[in-house]
Amino acid sequence: MGAKSDRKRNYIIEKSRNVFARKGFKNVTMKDLVEECNISRGGLYLHFSSTEQIFMAVLSSLVKKDSDAAIEQALMGNASASDMLVLFLNEQKKEILCRDNNLGLAIYEYCASHSLIPKNNLIKKSFDTSVGIIEGLIDDGVRDGEFVCEDAHSKAVSICYILEGLRYLSDTVGLTEENFDSEINYILAGLAPVGVVSN
Template identity: 55%
Template sequence: MGEKADHKKKHILDKARVVFSEKGFKNVTMKDIVDACEISRGGLYLYFSSTEELFLAVLADTHEDDDDEAIAAALAGDASAGDMLALFLKEQKKEILRKKNNLTVAIYEYYFVNKVTDKDNFLKGQFDTAVRIVEKLIENGVETGEFCCENPFGCARNLMYVVEGLKVMSKTIGITEEAIDKELMYVLEGLVPED
């Protein structure tokens, strides 16, 4: 693909992300994308043959980072494990509370409707990466005496289950920022060594 074609594809992906964020997955048509991109139907079909193909490309474009790079970035720097974990959770909280350009509803709609293999499961990959990041942060905190945890993997997995549950609640019944803080702090209190 040439530079102009790459630019056009990126434009389509950016506009499609907004449309999927606003309408979910199941309510989006190719016409919606054509209208948002202000291109011809044929222009869109040069790049994508269906809303599903386009949605999967949006997901891939959204999370291009390599898992190992994400883990390394989370562990880099001079900050303590507690500070890094707090920063990670702050980013998760932003995602939970994000109103615009949030693909959570579209992602869950897609996965409820489609049978996806573990190999192709974006949501599982995203979850597993987050668990590995948190597990490494907890392990570092245990090594420095900042945390007390006999099962860093189990604790990390539990924390990410809580985060995913909060994401679903924020999009269905709603949740306050204070409630999010309370749930995350409840999990973190279990890591702090007793005096």
């Protein structure tokens, strides 16, 4: 593909994310995506053959952005592990509480309609990327004396489960910023050395 074709494909992915965020996964049609992208049906089919293929491209772009942002932050190296963990959790909060761009409903609908999801799917990769980021930050924090944790991997998995639960609550019953902050404080308190109070 040439540069122009790549730009068009990326444009379709960006615009399609908005549709999936608004309508979920199961209610999105190729017609919806054609209208959102303001392109011809043939123009859309030149790049993608189905809504599922576009949804996978949207998820793939998000996984790449998450890992790129994490790598960029890690390379800066001037923030403490606890500062980096708070930054990561606050980024998650923005994504989860932002109703306009939240793909939670679409992801749940996609998973529900695909009972045999392969282990290497993009949703699992995104989850595993988050676990890896958090685990690395916990390990760094333990090494620097900021955190106390005997099993960084299990703790990171538990934190990701909490985040997924918060994402689900946000999509179904609603979630306030105060609710989210309370959970972040709970997470941080569970990592703090004895006698250190998290704020």
